[in-house]
Amino acid sequence: MLPYERKVLKGLQGLNSYLGDYKLKKNSGAMKTVYVLLLAIIITGATVGVGVWYFTRPIPANVLEIYHWWTSGGESAAINALVNVFQSKYPNVSVIQSPVAGGAGYVFKSVIKPLVLAGEAPDAFQLHAGYEMKPYVDGGYLDPINDLWSSEGFESVFPAVVKDMVNFSGNYYAVPVNIHRPNVVWYNKHILDANGISASITTWGDFFAACDILKQNTTLTSPISLGDQGPWAATHVLEQLMVSEGIDFYQDFINGKITVATNSQLNDALTKFAKYLNYTNDNHGTLTWDQATAMLISGKSAFNIMGDWANGEFLKAGAVYGVDYGTFPVPGTSNIYGLVVDCFEHPKGVKHPDNSLNWLKVVGSKDGQNAFNPLKGSISARTDLTDSDKALYGPYQKAAIADFKAATYMYPSTVHGSGMPESFTAKLDNIISALVDSSRNKDSTAAVSAAAASLTGAVTAASSDFVKVWKLH
Numbered sequence: 342m343l344p345y346e347r348k349v350l351k352g353l354q355g356l357n358s359y360l361g362d363y364k365l366k367k368n369s370g371a372m373k374t375v376y377v378l379l380l381a382i383i384i385t386g387a388t389v390g391v392g393v394w395y396f397t398r399p400i401p402a403n404v405l406e407i408y409h410w411w412t413s414g415g416e417s418a419a420i421n422a423l424v425n426v427f428q429s430k431y432p433n434v435s436v437i438q439s440p441v442a443g444g445a446g447y448v449f450k451s452v453i454k455p456l457v458l459a460g461e462a463p464d465a466f467q468l469h470a471g472y473e474m475k476p477y478v479d480g481g482y483l484d485p486i487n488d489l490w491s492s493e494g495f496e497s498v499f500p501a502v503v504k505d506m507v508n509f510s511g512n513y514y515a516v517p518v519n520i521h522r523p524n525v526v527w528y529n530k531h532i533l534d535a536n537g538i539s540a541s542i543t544t545w546g547d548f549f550a551a552c553d554i555l556k557q558n559t560t561l562t563s564p565i566s567l568g569d570q571g572p573w574a575a576t577h578v579l580e581q582l583m584v585s586e587g588i589d590f591y592q593d594f595i596n597g598k599i600t601v602a603t604n605s606q607l608n609d610a611l612t613k614f615a616k617y618l619n620y621t622n623d624n625h626g627t628l629t630w631d632q633a634t635a636m637l638i639s640g641k642s643a644f645n646i647m648g649d650w651a652n653g654e655f656l657k658a659g660a661v662y663g664v665d666y667g668t669f670p671v672p673g674t675s676n677i678y679g680l681v682v683d684c685f686e687h688p689k690g691v692k693h694p695d696n697s698l699n700w701l702k703v704v705g706s707k708d709g710q711n712a713f714n715p716l717k718g719s720i721s722a723r724t725d726l727t728d729s730d731k732a733l734y735g736p737y738q739k740a741a742i743a744d745f746k747a748a749t750y751m752y753p754s755t756v757h758g759s760g761m762p763e764s765f766t767a768k769l770d771n772i773i774s775a776l777v778d779s780s781r782n783k784d785s786t787a788a789v790s791a792a793a794a795s796l797t798g799a800v801t802a803a804s805s806d807f808v809k810v811w812k813l814h
């Protein structure tokens with residue numbers, strides 16, 4: 342007997358004995374009628390109650406579980422907006438977000454991999470396009486989603502360069518939600534104006550000259566802010582310096598061809614990196630990337646090199662582009678647009694396969710991308726945005742959409758998963774962290790040579806994994 346039924350029976354027994362006593366006392370026929378009527382009402386009520394309970398009882402939830410690393414202010418605003426679009430289309434599905442804090446997924450990646458390998462993949466998880474997907478594809482942990490790509494018309498709306506990054510042996514394995522630009526310098530406009538510094542900076546010479554002026558300004562913590570508690574944030578800067586050596590050099594680098602430690606462009610990039618560090622805050626190793634962006638917002642630093650997810654932080658803080666802050670491309674990269682492409686996929690054997698596929702539809706849809714990207718700082722990965730779609734984006738992103746269209750070259754980011762094999766990138770942050778420690782505010786010559794040797798050694802060690810030949814022009 343169910344607890345509910347037990348309660349009803351007990352209630353009936355109690356009432357029966359009460360009415361029974363009453364009947365003995367009065368022994369009246371009229372009371373008998375009352376007794377029967379009351380009993381009928383109670384039985385009817387109990388039957389209706391059980392029926393109502395049955396049809397309204399909580400049933401096991403219909404769930405979509407997604408994993409990602411978007412936990413900063415701008416990032417979580419953006420993913421929540423995307424989830425809201427999903428929930429407006431699928432109101433009966435409860436979405437469980439399992440975020441793992443740590444920019445660029447530097448913690449997340451070590452959490453998700455064992456789950457997927459153990460057959461415990463969530464219904465979808467955040468993943469960068471390109472090489473980062475390869476171990477999952479090669480291991481058979483993702484289902485091809487060609488049918489979804491054709492039913493949603495994705496083939497004709499995503500740029501060729503992005504399609505290529507999520508296609509392995511002719512099969513699509515992921516849906517891109519955005520394109521972030523990594524080669525951006527962010528600046529606090531009030532500080533540059535107050536120090537007579539023009540933001541039309543196109544060379545490293547001009548950039549470092551501006552930093553020298555700002556170094557004299559004692560109201561600043563540092564000319565440049567850096568938050569490399571997650572070591573990728575320092576490596577991110579180095580990547581942009583590698584690109585600024587020229588697209589051919591970067592192409593050789595990601596194709597695994599820079600294997601000689603004395604390579605002059607490699608050494609030049611590392612030397613500039615060591616110099617850059619001398620203008621950064623002493624507490625850089627204790628700050629996250631978004632705390633470094635916050636130093637610009639609060640006026641403690643003037644410059645920060647970061648991908649345009651930083652725009653989400655400025656927006657969240659209410660800063661106004663062109664008034665409070667601005668951007669210019671990393672010196673030497675003005676006609677170049679780096680690619681950081683966030684995706685979701687359909688892991689094999691997920692618990693809620695239909696919800697997983699429906700999530701991917703929303704991720705690739707105009708509605709989804711137009712809700713997510715204006716808050717995230719990225720541009721939509723779709724090429725079919727109309728003027729009214731574009732009106733949903735802020736001034737930084739409107740400019741980024743135009744820059745993307747006009748770019749002479751594009752390159753896949755290495756730090757953000759796409760450009761180089763994991764066997765190399767797994768060592769990259771350690772090499773760059775060692776360089777940060779050994780060169781910042783010190784004589785950096787030996788440290789640069791050591792880093793060049795480690796980097797080229799790591800490229801050589803991973804040589805058999807460079808299976809993709811990138812052609813950047």
Ligand code: GAL
Nearest residue numbers: 443444445446650681683757
């Ligand atoms: C990147 C990711 C971005 C942003 C950033 C900082 O790797 O592609 O979407 O979240 O990390 O966490």
